[in-house]
Amino acid sequence: MRNRIVVSILALISLALSPATVAQDRTFGRPTTATQPDKDVTPGPGWKTCPRCTNNKQLAAANKTYNVEGHPFDPHDLSGVWGNNGIELDVKNVPxxxxxxxxxxxxxRSEIPTTNSKDGMLICDPLGYPRLFAYNYGFQFVMLPDRVLQFFEWGHTWRxxxxDGRKLPDDPPQQRWLGYAVGRWEGDTFVVEGYGYDDRSWISEDRRNRIRGFPHTDQMRTVERYRRTSYGTLEAEITITDPKIFTRPWITKGKVELRPNAELWEYFCVPSESDDYNKRLIDAARQSNK
Amino acid sequence: MRLRRAFAMAVLALVVAIPTLRGVVFAHHSRSHYGTEESTTKGVVLEYKWRNPHVFVVWAVKDQNGKTTQWVGEMASLTSMIADGMTKDSLKTGDEITVVAFPSKNPGSTEALIKKITKADGTVVVDNSRVPNLRAP
Structure with a gap:
């Protein structure tokens, strides 16, 4: 009996601490509140709502409407709008x-304790990759004969x-915020390799305390593995290596849920809007925390 | 004895885990400078910014001596607020509102993180009662 209790306690702890649990929670819906609408908010008939506009009630209804559970699917077709947030990097296992x-x-390290004053996001620098893996407001895969397009709502951009069989460049003429990416199938897993990243971007902000960001060099490489395990679920894994920064690879695993009722809307980081927000809300904190 | 040890381990693990998990829910713009004490004010809408990165409202609060203080309160991104039931027409200049919010920890500051807005006719404009997830994006 005692052994069973001990095992149960330890199982609960490991579940609470598992990266997959955290990653999955982030991509699913928001807690229900009284003012949340039951029906999708759309621009009009024939238009769809956006991933992040969808609350839990709407998502549950959409999954029924679109018969997501048990829906047939082709594991080599990743088409669709996925998630509303991105898959947070596993900060409990930073190498x-x-x-x-x-x-x-x-x-x-930030100059102030309340938000990261050195984060390029505050001045609308591109998030870059893999930061867009970790934070994107939802993304869409479009399968083409020679490439897979990945559109992101955050920044309204794509990679x-x-x-088509090409290899990653060894010494690219231009470092890119989103890097260079090639993909191939290993069984039912779509493997994406990336290289040639602009080192001005961060891998991600450090969500443990938000006073630092994870840097990388031009030697960073990424390997992503996507596997559609059901019509409505995409398993995703990313391995980040940068021998100049980390002593071993950094691996994050998570799941993303299909958003059958959604299409990507527009989220541009607009410098004039961010400037207004920064002055009225961020700078106030900056002044009072020096 | 083993059970006691397991219980102690569980408590220890939670002590370590809770701050970590709490950190996970924070938005890209940190809200750690806001306190956890609720404040309720009544005032008049001066501005309603239906914009990214975060929707915000500016309202004027008059005290007993007639002195007016201008507050600015932020919510989440525009599309997140759509999920919570707000629209571009939820508020307009001149609306009388009651705001429940978490002011900044800094003494005398007039910035706040908004929890709930109610209009004079009792209409609840938004109820972000998703505490403790309130600080999520």
């Missing part, structure tokens, strides 16, 4: 830094994942 990594990580 140990190299001395240079430690130095670069410290250099991202080309080439599937």
């Amino acid at each position: 140990p830094f190299t001395p240079l990594g430690e130095q670069m990580f410290e250099a991202t 080309d994942i080439w599937t």
Whole structure:
């Protein structure tokens, strides 16, 4: 009996702490509140709502309307609008830094304790990749014969994942915020390799305390693995390696849920809007926390 | 004895886990500078910004001596607020509102994180009662 209680307690703890649990929770709906509408908010007949506009009630209704449960699917067709947030990187398993990594990580430290004053997002720098893996307001895969397009609502941007057999460039002429990406199928898993990233972006903000960001160099490589395990579920995994920053690869696993009732809307980071917000809400904190 | 040890381990694990998990729910713009004490004010809408990165409202509150204080309160991104039932027409300049919010921890500051807005006719404009997830994006 005692053994059973001990095992149950330990199982509950491991479930609460498992990265998959956290990642999954982030991509699913928002807690229900009294003012949330029951029906989708759309621009009009024939138009759809957006991933992030959808609350739990609407998502549950949409899953019934579109017969998501048990719906037939082709595991090699990843088409659809997925998630409303991105899959947070597993900050409980950040690899140990190299001395240079430690130095670069410290250099991202905010000047104020309340938000990261050095985060390029505040001035609408592109998020870059893999930050868009971790934070995107929903994304859409479009399958083409020679590539897979991945559109992101955040930044209203896309990346080309080439599937025509080309190799990643060894020494690209331009480092890109979203890098260079090539994809291939290993069984039912779509494997995406990325390289050639612009080192001005962060891998992600450090969500443990939001006073630093995870830096990378131009040596960073990413490998993503996507597997559609049902019509409505996409398993996703990313492995980030940067031997100049980390002493071992950084792996994050998660799940993303289909948004059958949604299409991507527009989220541009607009400098004039951000400037207004920063002055009226961020700068106030900046002034009073010096 | 083993049970006691397991219980102690569970408590220890939760002590470690809770702050970690709490950190996970924060938005890209941190809200850690807002306190956890609720404040209720009545006032008049001066501005309603249906914009990203976060929707915000500015309202004027008059005290007993006739002195007016201008508050600015933020919510979440525009599409997140659509999910919670707000629209571009939810508020207009001159509306009388009652606001339940979490003011900044800084003494004398007039910035706040909004929990609930009710109009004078009793209409609840938004009820972000998703505490403790209130600080999610």
